Amino acid sequence: MIFGKSPVGAKRLATTLWAALLLAFAPQAVSAQDAPVEATEVAAATESAAAPAAVETDAATVEGGESGYTPLGPEDIKGQPLPGEWNVQPQYSDIGEQAFALHTGIFWVMVVISVFVLVLLAIVILRFNKRANPTPSKTTHNTMIEVVWTVVPVLILVGIAIPSISLLAKQYESPPEDAVTVKVIGYQWYWGYAYPDNGDFEVVSNMLSKEEADAKGLPHQLAVDKRMVVPVNTPLRIQTTSADVIHSFAVPGLWFKLDAVPGRINEKLLTIKEPGIYYGQCSELCGIKHGYMPIAVEALPRDKWEAWVRTQPGGKLKGDDEAAAAAAAPEAAEGEAEAAHAEAAAE
Numbered sequence: 001m002i003f004g005k006s007p008v009g010a011k012r013l014a015t016t017l018w019a020a021l022l023l024a025f026a027p028q029a030v031s032a033q034d035a036p037v038e039a040t041e042v043a044a045a046t047e048s049a050a051a052p053a054a055v056e057t058d059a060a061t062v063e064g065g066e067s068g069y070t071p072l073g074p075e076d077i078k079g080q081p082l083p084g085e086w087n088v089q090p091q092y093s094d095i096g097e098q099a100f101a102l103h104t105g106i107f108w109v110m111v112v113i114s115v116f117v118l119v120l121l122a123i124v125i126l127r128f129n130k131r132a133n134p135t136p137s138k139t140t141h142n143t144m145i146e147v148v149w150t151v152v153p154v155l156i157l158v159g160i161a162i163p164s165i166s167l168l169a170k171q172y173e174s175p176p177e178d179a180v181t182v183k184v185i186g187y188q189w190y191w192g193y194a195y196p197d198n199g200d201f202e203v204v205s206n207m208l209s210k211e212e213a214d215a216k217g218l219p220h221q222l223a224v225d226k227r228m229v230v231p232v233n234t235p236l237r238i239q240t241t242s243a244d245v246i247h248s249f250a251v252p253g254l255w256f257k258l259d260a261v262p263g264r265i266n267e268k269l270l271t272i273k274e275p276g277i278y279y280g281q282c283s284e285l286c287g288i289k290h291g292y293m294p295i296a297v298e299a300l301p302r303d304k305w306e307a308w309v310r311t312q313p314g315g316k317l318k319g320d321d322e323a324a325a326a327a328a329a330p331e332a333a334e335g336e337a338e339a340a341h342a343e344a345a346a347e
């Protein structure tokens, strides 16, 4: 390609670049990857779940009783990395999906640019070496091509910046007022989950031993005795803090990571899109048992989550106090009326 001599070549170059850009932002790449991963995941999960399901149900009966809360079993584990995968695991939160799409988009931009540069290099090597092109062109400038190779990279960067900044802004969004608050407290070396809006009970979550995890068919070093139970499709106000050193609350399947710093509250919005168990790990070196304080988030439909809240000591739901007050109110009103009558009679 002799840039100086051939405006046709420059035009073709510009067309190729535009085609590359269009390809890069084609959204089907994301969904195409999701499907096979999910299929394998379900298959793998079902296989491992077949035997120990009975054990899980027993545990459920013991823990939940007739309350309507049944802990999810191994078949509901979602967003886990699996052997042989080469991409980010499937995402189960709004931000996760958006970030995964951006990640895939930028990946394809990089692929297209790399291939394009490689092709140009190959053309130069093959067509303009000393043997194939003994008398080289003396061209030094070509306005058209110089404008193109300045403007196109700028457009690519702007194209990346817009979704990137919108994603960043979305991650700083404050939770709405009716969000469910979970205060995540890091301890050396386990997690505590407090529910200040629901009676302020705290669930202490410890890792299961290998024997206990195997008995339930759950993955060792991720399975815990008590999970952080939350409602699905509901904005969650996750607040992190620590009782001792810095920990980090991270769940890759939800694209969520937030440091837990002693004496400080960090807050981030999270909305989980599907019921399931999502595993994570402490992601800040916090001492000798840093690797043994896994995170297990259990997302349940709203009514099941409410049933779980009622199984907790002091657990109550937002409407409970008002309902109790309303139940007491007619009596109080009656009492007032009687007093007023008595007063009137006395006069």
Ligand SMILES: [Cu+2]
Pocket (backbone or CB within 6 Å): 186, 246, 247, 248, 282, 283, 284, 285, 286, 290, 293
């Ligand atoms: Cu830690």
